[in-house]
Each structure stands twice: as C-alpha cells, then as structure tokens.
Amino acid sequence: MSHIDHTHDREASSWIDGADEHPDFPVQNLPLGIFSLGDGQRRVGTAIGDSILDLSGLSRDRLLPDSVRPALETGTLNALFALSSAERQELRHGVFASLTDRTSRVALLPHLYPSQHCTMHLPFTVGDYTDFYVGIHHATNIGRQFRPDNPLLPNYKYVPIGYHGRASSIRLSGTPVIRPKGQHKPSYSDLPGYGPTYRLDYELELGVWIAGENALGEPVPISKAGSRVGGLCLLNDWSARDLQAWEYQPLGPFLAKNFLTSVSPWVVTAEALAPFRIAQPARPEDDPAPLPYLFDATDQAEGAFALTLETWIATRKMREAGMPPHRLGTGPATSMYWTVAQMVTHHTANGCNLMPGDLLGTGTISTPDPSGLGSLMELSQGGKAPVTLPDGEERSFLEDGDELILSARAVRDGFRSIGFGLCSGVVEAART
Numbered sequence: 001m002s003h004i005d006h007t008h009d010r011e012a013s014s015w016i017d018g019a020d021e022h023p024d025f026p027v028q029n030l031p032l033g034i035f036s037l038g039d040g041q042r043r044v045g046t047a048i049g050d051s052i053l054d055l056s057g058l059s060r061d062r063l064l065p066d067s068v069r070p071a072l073e074t075g076t077l078n079a080l081f082a083l084s085s086a087e088r089q090e091l092r093h094g095v096f097a098s099l100t101d102r103t104s105r106v107a108l109l110p111h112l113y114p115s116q117h118c119t120m121h122l123p124f125t126v127g128d129y130t131d132f133y134v135g136i137h138h139a140t141n142i143g144r145q146f147r148p149d150n151p152l153l154p155n156y157k158y159v160p161i162g163y164h165g166r167a168s169s170i171r172l173s174g175t176p177v178i179r180p181k182g183q184h185k186p187s188y189s190d191l192p193g194y195g196p197t198y199r200l201d202y203e204l205e206l207g208v209w210i211a212g213e214n215a216l217g218e219p220v221p222i223s224k225a226g227s228r229v230g231g232l233c234l235l236n237d238w239s240a241r242d243l244q245a246w247e248y249q250p251l252g253p254f255l256a257k258n259f260l261t262s263v264s265p266w267v268v269t270a271e272a273l274a275p276f277r278i279a280q281p282a283r284p285e286d287d288p289a290p291l292p293y294l295f296d297a298t299d300q301a302e303g304a305f306a307l308t309l310e311t312w313i314a315t316r317k318m319r320e321a322g323m324p325p326h327r328l329g330t331g332p333a334t335s336m337y338w339t340v341a342q343m344v345t346h347h348t349a350n351g352c353n354l355m356p357g358d359l360l361g362t363g364t365i366s367t368p369d370p371s372g373l374g375s376l377m378e379l380s381q382g383g384k385a386p387v388t389l390p391d392g393e394e395r396s397f398l399e400d401g402d403e404l405i406l407s408a409r410a411v412r413d414g415f416r417s418i419g420f421g422l423c424s425g426v427v428e429a430a431r432t
C-alpha cells in the first residue's frame with residue numbers, strides 16, 4: 001500500500017528559498033490545494049515553503065505529465081482524485097523533479113506566487129460528507145456525559161460508527177463560526193426553548209479525502225480500501241452540545257453539527273504520507289477481533305498514521321493583549337479504534353458508492369489522558385471544571401471572539417517531518 005521513494009529522502013533539497021527549513025511544506029510534502037490570484041481563476045497548486053506553485057499553469061506550459069493535464073484545468077481537485085494513485089504519483093514525481101533541479105528554475109518562476117498573495121478555496125466540490133466516531137477515548141468520555149451508565153455502546157467494537165453529515169456547510173479554515181441557534185432544554189426546565197447555543201464546542205478530527213469511485217452496489221474490499229484514501233486534512237466538526245444532547249436520540253447528530261464544518265486548505269496526499277504509516281495499535285485482549293470483512297493484515301501493519309495533533313485557543317482579550325494562542329492539547333493520532341481503510345470498507349459494505357472528493361471525518365481524536373483531549377466538553381468535563389487560560393479567563397465552552405486553531409505534523413525517525421498547515425475559525429455572535 002505505501003510506497004517510499006526518492007521523494008521522501010530527508011536529504012532532498014529544493015532551490016526555493018526557505019523551503020528546506022519550512023516546518024510544514026518542505027519538498028517532501030507537496031500538498032495539493034486550490035487557489036486563486038487577483039483574476040479569481042481557480043488553479044491547482046502545491047505549497048512549497050512560503051510559496052504556492054501553480055500546477056495548472058505549469059501543465060499548460062507542458063511542464064507536467066500529459067496524463068494529468070485535463071484534471072488540472074477544472075478548478076477543483078475532484079478530477080485529479082478520480083485518476084489512479086499511480087497518476088497522482090507521476091504528478092508528484094514531476095513536481096518534485098522541478099523543485100529539486102535548479103535548471104528548472106527559470107521555467108518555474110512565472111508560476112510561483114508568495115502564499116500571502118493567494119486566496120485558498122475549498123479543494124473539492126464535496127458531494128457527500130460522513131462523520132465517524134473512531135476516537136475511542138472521545139467516544140468513552142463523551143458517552144459518559146450523555147449516558148453515564150452506558151458510555152460505550154456494545155456495537156462500538158464491531159461497527160465503525162458514523163452518521164451522514166452535511167456537505168453544503170463545509171467551509172475552508174478561516175470562515176467565521178456564526179454561533180448557531182437551536183432548541184435546547186436546560187436541566188432546570190421541563191420545556192425546551194429556542195436561541196443561541198450556550199455550549200459551543202470544537203472537535204479535533206482528521207478529514208479523509210476520498211479518491212476513485214466504486215460503482216453503486218459494489219463494496220470496496222478491505223485489501224483495496226487503502227487506495228481510496230486520496231489524502232488527509234484537519235477537520236473541525238463545530239458542535240453545539242446543548243442542541244446535541246436534546247436532539248440526538250434516536251437518530252443521532254443533526255442541527256448540533258451541520259451549521260459548519262471547517263477543513264484545512266491543503267490535502268496532504270497519501271503519497272506524501274507513505275513514510276508515516278505505522279501499525280494500528282493492537283486491540284486490548286478482551287476486545288473482539290474485527291469481523292473478517294474489516295480485517296486485513298497489511299492494513300493492521302500500516303493502517304495508522306504517525307501524526308502529532310495540536311489544539312490552540314486565542315480569545316479576543318488575548319489577541320487584543322498581543323498574547324500568543326494557548327495550547328489546549330497535544331497528542332498522537334493513534335487513539336483511532338478503526339483505520340481509515342476500515343472506515344472506507346464499512347461505508348461501502350452495503351454497496352454505498354463513495355465518490356472522488358467525498359469527505360470522511362474520523363471522529364474526535366482524544367488521548368487517554370487529559371494532555372490531548374479533542375473537545376472542550378471533555379477538557380471542562382461538561383462545564384464542571386472550566387479551563388483557565390494564561391490571561392486568567394476561564395472557558396467551559398467557546399465564547400464569541402474565541403479563535404480555535406488545529407494543527408498536525410507527521411513525524412518519524414529517519415524522515416523529514418511534514419505539516420498540515422492550520423484549520424482555524426473565530427466565533428461570531430449569533431445573528432439576530
């Protein structure tokens with residue numbers, strides 16, 4: 001499944017100033033995204049250091065493989081991720097060659113733009129979005145708050161639990177988070193009311209961008225599911241906990257979560273992540289083995305990712321006082337009870353067709369201890385233990401003016417680490 005090649009060589013060096021030292025975007029990464037300049041025309045780009053290389057423009061100049069040219073002309077990544085992984089690998093190799101070979105410099109310079117002059121856009125036209133629940137510590141922590149006697153339901157260790165989310169409200173990092181209104185029923189009241197949520201929360205998740213297509217009626221076997229993972233991003237599944245607690249039974253999340261889902265702009269490709277595949281942590285001895293359709297030895301051997309995730313907050317007061325964001329948590333992404341391949345296979349097990357540019361959320365990823373909890377509801381224990389910030393403010397849930405930032409890095413001995421960029425949003429007051 002994963003192919004490590006010369007594009008992952010940690011000594012590889014780009015002629016772009018500062019790229020070799022860049023924390024997120026050295027030449028070993030080459031994430032894909034959609035950007036525009038003053039003319040508004042959407043182009044496929046890759047981040048390299050503090051610059052963006054216009055792959056659509058390079059392709060028009062016949063400087064990239066012919067096989068990807070039509071896909072680079074469409075203004076989204078859907079067509080590129082409808083191609084095979086081998087074709088995207090060919091594109092990666094072409095871009096890597098140009099950025100490491102100084103003799104390409106003159107030909108490339110007209111297609112290179114400072115990132116701060118570019119506007120990023122949603123990378124795909126997202127047809128469908130599904131949110132899973134594979135972070136087992138989050139599922140246990142939050143389940144305990146919603147169902148004290150029954151935190152982890154008996155299906156959890158057999159079924160990668162998920163629900164269909166909403167594609168129309170997926171937005172790029174930086175989109176303001178308008179405090180949603182809805183129905184909530186406080187514990188002191190017998191009747192629900194309608195108004196702005198008073199328990200606005202974030203959820204730290206990885207987004208999985210789907211590549212390729214399976215025909216309706218044709219499940220994706222677990223041995224082939226890895227090839228349907230085009231790349232990863234950061235995903236914040238903003239959640240209104242009071243709305244959620246009132247509405248979620250019996251059909252699961254609805255308006256508590258579909259008012260906005262934020263994603264980071266860059267798709268860190270499956271090809272770039274190849275060196276960072278690690279074994280899926282072994283299940284505790286008493287847990288059931290996955291049913292055979294969800295089990296594949298290769299997937300178990302390399303189905304997890306060596307990623308470090310971080311969550312940061314900057315309140316309006318902190319920003320006004322010139323204070324840097326405060327880190328709420330950090331931890332590895334290894335608390336996922338199911339692999340992304342198992343998520344894909346389960347999603348298609350009934351013949352459901354996944355399409356290029358469909359988005360899967362992993363579910364909130366929390367560490368077993370308090371160092372890397374993926375939501376404020378866990379950090380503040382549902383409001384019982386507010387978090388104290390460096391300027392003395394306290395938070396049980398998000399307040400208007402709060403900025404919440406997610407970040408991720410892939411780190412492994414012997415390899416150049418690569419980053420995901422950021423996924424952020426500032427909370428705005430509810431609309432009157």
Ligand SMILES: O=C(O)/C=C/C(=O)CC(=O)CC(=O)O
Pocket residue numbers: 131132133134135138139142143146203205237248253257362363364
């Ligand atoms: O009812 C519950 O146990 C909780 C469900 C969720 O919060 C759904 C969700 O978004 C799952 C996740 O992000 O892990």
Ligand SMILES: [Ca+2]
Pocket residue numbers: 131132203205237361363364
């Ligand atoms: Ca979620």
Ligand SMILES: [Mg+2]
Pocket residue numbers: 165236237238257258259260261
């Ligand atoms: Mg959402």
